[in-house]
Amino acid sequence: MRNVDIKMLKQVQHDGPLDRITIMDFSYTETQDMIRETLSRFLADTYDFDSRNKMIASASGRDAGIWKALAQDLGMLGASFSEEHGGLGGGHLENALIMEELGKVIAIEPYLQTVVLGGGALKAVGGAIADAVIPEIIGGNVIIAFAYAEPQGRYNLANIRTTAKKDGAGYVLNGHKGVVYAAPWATHLLVTARTGGSGSEPNGVSLFLIDANTAGIVRRDYPTVDGFQASEVYFENVAIPGDALLGDEGAGLPLIERIVDEATVAVCAEACGVTAKLHSGTLEYARQRNQFGQPISRFQVLQHRMVDMFMEVEQSKSMTTMATLKLDLPAAERMAAVSACKAKVSRAAKFVGQSAIQTHGGIGITQELAIGHFFKRATMIESQFGSADHHYARFERLTLAD
Amino acid sequence: MQLEFSPEELAFQQEVRTFIAENYPENLRSVQDEGHDLSKEDFLSWHRILAKKGWIAPAWPVEYGGTGWTATQRFIWSEELAAADCVGTMPFGLSMVGPVIYTFGTPEQKAQFLPGILSGDDWWCQGYSEPGAGSDLASLRTKAVRDGDHYVVNGQKTWTTMAQHADWGFFLVRTDSDAKAQEGISFLLINMKTPGVTVRPIITLGGEHEVNEVWLEDVRVPVANRIYEENKGWTCAKFLLAHERTGIAAVARSKRGVEKIKSIARTEQDGDRPLIANPFFKRKIAELEIDLTALEFTELRSLAGEAAGKGPGPESSLLKIKGSEIQQRITELALEAVGHYGAPYFRGFGEGDNEHPIGPDYAHRAAPTYFNTRKTTIYGGSNEIQRNIIAKMVLGI
Numbered sequence: 001m002r003n004v005d006i007k008m009l010k011q012v013q014h015d016g017p018l019d020r021i022t023i024m025d026f027s028y029t030e031t032q033d034m035i036r037e038t039l040s041r042f043l044a045d046t047y048d049f050d051s052r053n054k055m056i057a058s059a060s061g062r063d064a065g066i067w068k069a070l071a072q073d074l075g076m077l078g079a080s081f082s083e084e085h086g087g088l089g090g091g092h093l094e095n096a097l098i099m100e101e102l103g104k105v106i107a108i109e110p111y112l113q114t115v116v117l118g119g120g121a122l123k124a125v126g127g128a129i130a131d132a133v134i135p136e137i138i139g140g141n142v143i144i145a146f147a148y149a150e151p152q153g154r155y156n157l158a159n160i161r162t163t164a165k166k167d168g169a170g171y172v173l174n175g176h177k178g179v180v181y182a183a184p185w186a187t188h189l190l191v192t193a194r195t196g197g198s199g200s201e202p203n204g205v206s207l208f209l210i211d212a213n214t215a216g217i218v219r220r221d222y223p224t225v226d227g228f229q230a231s232e233v234y235f236e237n238v239a240i241p242g243d244a245l246l247g248d249e250g251a252g253l254p255l256i257e258r259i260v261d262e263a264t265v266a267v268c269a270e271a272c273g274v275t276a277k278l279h280s281g282t283l284e285y286a287r288q289r290n291q292f293g294q295p296i297s298r299f300q301v302l303q304h305r306m307v308d309m310f311m312e313v314e315q316s317k318s319m320t321t322m323a324t325l326k327l328d329l330p331a332a333e334r335m336a337a338v339s340a341c342k343a344k345v346s347r348a349a350k351f352v353g354q355s356a357i358q359t360h361g362g363i364g365i366t367q368e369l370a371i372g373h374f375f376k377r378a379t380m381i382e383s384q385f386g387s388a389d390h391h392y393a394r395f396e397r398l399t400l401a402d
Numbered sequence: 403m404q405l406e407f408s409p410e411e412l413a414f415q416q417e418v419r420t421f422i423a424e425n426y427p428e429n430l431r432s433v434q435d436e437g438h439d440l441s442k443e444d445f446l447s448w449h450r451i452l453a454k455k456g457w458i459a460p461a462w463p464v465e466y467g468g469t470g471w472t473a474t475q476r477f478i479w480s481e482e483l484a485a486a487d488c489v490g491t492m493p494f495g496l497s498m499v500g501p502v503i504y505t506f507g508t509p510e511q512k513a514q515f516l517p518g519i520l521s522g523d524d525w526w527c528q529g530y531s532e533p534g535a536g537s538d539l540a541s542l543r544t545k546a547v548r549d550g551d552h553y554v555v556n557g558q559k560t561w562t563t564m565a566q567h568a569d570w571g572f573f574l575v576r577t578d579s580d581a582k583a584q585e586g587i588s589f590l591l592i593n594m595k596t597p598g599v600t601v602r603p604i605i606t607l608g609g610e611h612e613v614n615e616v617w618l619e620d621v622r623v624p625v626a627n628r629i630y631e632e633n634k635g636w637t638c639a640k641f642l643l644a645h646e647r648t649g650i651a652a653v654a655r656s657k658r659g660v661e662k663i664k665s666i667a668r669t670e671q672d673g674d675r676p677l678i679a680n681p682f683f684k685r686k687i688a689e690l691e692i693d694l695t696a697l698e699f700t701e702l703r704s705l706a707g708e709a710a711g712k713g714p715g716p717e718s719s720l721l722k723i724k725g726s727e728i729q730q731r732i733t734e735l736a737l738e739a740v741g742h743y744g745a746p747y748f749r750g751f752g753e754g755d756n757e758h759p760i761g762p763d764y765a766h767r768a769a770p771t772y773f774n775t776r777k778t779t780i781y782g783g784s785n786e787i788q789r790n791i792i793a794k795m796v797l798g799i
């Protein structure tokens with residue numbers, strides 16, 4: 001399990017008019033193949049449609065044993081962390097392939113929030129806090145929720161009203177974060193807040209990792225339409241220690257943008273799994289559903305629609321690979337790549353989801369088949385970390401100046 | 403996984419870039435820049451330079467005149483050709499009949515035909531389609547009847563690209579009318595100067611003379627010019643179609659096309675701002691560019707699969723569909739970008755017409771190119787046929 005070999009991305013410099021990069025190696029290492037196979041086998045056993053429905057309907061809305069098993073039996077939560085922290089030495093590619101497998105069963109595990117976002121921030125800042133918390137993530141003892149969105153802020157990461165006022169050695173938090181996925185399960189909250197500035201100003205934004213049980217944190221919990229649990233989180237004079245600050249005070253925005261980009265690509269990887277299942281489930285259904293004396297898969301108009309779904313799934317995989325490999329490029333290039341990816345994948349998720357339901361006919365709009373539940377997750381993915389429109393606009397700002 | 407060239411590959415890139423810069427014919431460049439139609443000699447001038455260098459057929463096996471380049475080197479080569487806006491080489495010899503001949507031909511046939519394909523001395527055309535046999539190619543009716551050492555061929559082919567220049571054509575003909583559609587077909591090489599061969603122009607929407615009708619009346623073709631066995635021509639045809647599809651994504655050329663649109667959109671004014679600042683137009687460019695990136699990485703994944711011994715599978719139909727749609731969208735946006743000056747039409751333009759055309763240079767061919775490019779979703783297996791192929795071969799329905 002030790003020879004994880006992920007080459008750093010180097011951009012080939014060109015003096016020509018075109019930005020030309022090529023991939024000459026698309027293969028996965030043995031370790032990566034093993035991660036995928038192990039996880040896929042485990043999820044096939046634990047995440048069938050009925051089990052998933054049961055865990056969602058339970059009091060906590062999840063099966064905590066699965067997270068423990070992912071950590072302790074499979075070692076899966078360490079895949080993207082360094083060996084010094086007790087991980088397997090992987091990174092973005094490992095996150096992507098784990099998210100894709102989770103997508104194939106529409107898992108409701110807080111991997112994105114805990115490992116990709118929380119872990120990503122900790123890896124980026126390093127130091128004592130990373131040494132303390134990362135091993136706990138790997139061990140399955142820590143669940144992190146990312147409290148960043150605010151009712152007025154839409155997809156603008158800098159539009160923050162939550163404040164963190166300096167108070168002696170620590171800070172005092174006040175504000176409201178909306179739709180914080182996994183917050184009801186979290187041991188920690190990763191919080192964006194203003195230590196200075198106002199509105200959408202880039203300066204003055206800071207990132208904190210705090211204990212979720214700190215006095216003054218008030219939650220209103222609820223289920224989400226795609227099977228997760230989330231909360232409205234209110235900070236009412238929450239006193240937090242100074243070492244909860246990740247990175248430099250007031251200069252957290254680039255770090256936040258980076259981890260959100262990493263999470264955006266991870267969600268695209270999840271979408272690859274979700275849409276692949278929407279497509280294969282639709283094919284399977286169309287083969288066995290008879291109307292007009294034949295399987296409806298014989299009708300060319302449906303065949304061509306299913307081909308279009310296939311092409312969207314394949315292109316989503318291509319874009320996700322592209323963006324995963326570009327996550328360590330300088331910020332502007334990374335952002336353009338991530339936005340290109342998310343814009344394409346958002347539209348694919350919409351098209352594939354809607355087509356799957358349409359091809360199923362009436363049964364598609366019921367809760368009875370898994371297909372509808374995949375559709376719901378695909379629909380939420382469309383706008384998670386920014387809709388297609390948001391990402392087209394960001395791509396344009398970065399690449400299509402006058 | 404990695405996204406990088408090795409130092410050797412970077413050196414190779416530099417080498418081909420320098421070669422192109424130093425050897426691309428200057429008069430050809432000006433013909434292209436002014437938007438004239440290319441003559442046979444224009445095409446051949448660049449072909450001959452590449453042939454002399456030994457770089458005319460990178461995809462061929464070395465023993466037949468290939469370069470022995472790796473897939474990466476071939477990729478770099480095609481990117482550099484597109485970036486330098488070089489004219490393409492004609493595919494009919496190099497990408498189509500050449501591979502059929504070295505794969506299925508006799509030693510004599512290889513010796514007779516391959517050198518002329520490489521040197522450019524023989525110009526080839528493809529005689530498959532007929533008025534009654536388009537997508538359903540196997541319904542073709544052109545007939546070849548054995549008469550001693552010859553076949554006597556009668557029938558009509560159509561859409562034959564550049565047949566007006568051709569020395570040779572490769573034809574699918576029916577040699578057994580009683581067999582099932584695909585089984586009675588043979589693959590014949592016909593000298594276009596043979597008595598009974600008549601080529602008539604068909605003028606396409608941009609005003610170009612690009613395609614032709616080819617009439618065959620009692621054309622005597624030596625049996626020695628049949629490739630592979632009698633009635634087994636469909637095997638060659640299928641093999642050739644697979645070859646025809648590689649490179650069909652045309653990513654490098656489309657990237658160049660997108661760059662051209664951006665530069666037009668920065669020049670054209672839309673009220674008091676450049677067109678590229680118009681949010682609707684800008685969004686269309688962004689969509690195009692992102693879709694092209696998706697195509698590029700899908701092609702790279704497919705190439706990587708091929709290098710690992712997997713492909714080129716029927717998923718190459720995906721590359722054909724998306725590649726052709728993108729080519730069309732590029733011409734569509736270019737025409738939209740030039741505004742009023744899409745309208746002026748130059749009849750006989752390119753045949754000694756010295757008057758400077760009206761409007762900016764980049765507008766001259768915007769409309770004709772848009773019209774002409776509607777072909778990309780029709781030929782090479784229409785996009786509907788490609789969807790049928792994916793449905794059957796990939797999805798199994």
Ligand SMILES: Cc1cc2nc3c(=O)[nH]c(=O)nc-3n(C[C@H](O)[C@H](O)[C@H](O)COP(=O)(O)OP(=O)(O)OC[C@H]3O[C@@H](n4cnc5c(N)ncnc54)[C@H](O)[C@@H]3O)c2cc1C
Pocket residue numbers: 289291292296299301302358359360361362363365
């Ligand atoms: C919300 C809702 C309320 C309803 N209320 C009623 C009601 O009150 N009373 C009642 O009797 N019915 C009702 N229906 C049933 C409705 O009329 C059927 O759902 C509809 O006729 C489609 O049939 P199906 O769902 O079996 O899909 P199928 O017929 O199985 O179709 C599945 C897919 O195949 C496609 N397809 C089928 N045949 C062809 C073909 N020949 N060519 C191309 N594509 C084809 C369809 O367009 C669809 O995309 C309701 C349905 C819904 C969803």
Ligand SMILES: Cc1cc2nc3c(=O)[nH]c(=O)nc-3n(C[C@H](O)[C@H](O)[C@H](O)COP(=O)(O)OP(=O)(O)OC[C@H]3O[C@@H](n4cnc5c(N)ncnc54)[C@H](O)[C@@H]3O)c2cc1C
Pocket residue numbers: 527528529530531535536537538560561562563564613777780781782783784785786787790
């Ligand atoms: C510019 C140009 C150059 C060409 N060059 C050559 C050449 O050099 N040599 C040569 O041999 N041929 C050449 N062709 C011919 C080309 O291969 C044919 O045009 C193509 O095979 C389509 O045939 P068709 O035009 O008869 O259309 P048809 O087959 O009549 O198709 C008409 C429409 O019906 C659709 N259709 C047909 N069958 C189906 C089906 N089963 N399911 C769903 N939809 C279907 C098609 O997609 C199309 O939209 C050229 C064509 C063009 C336009």
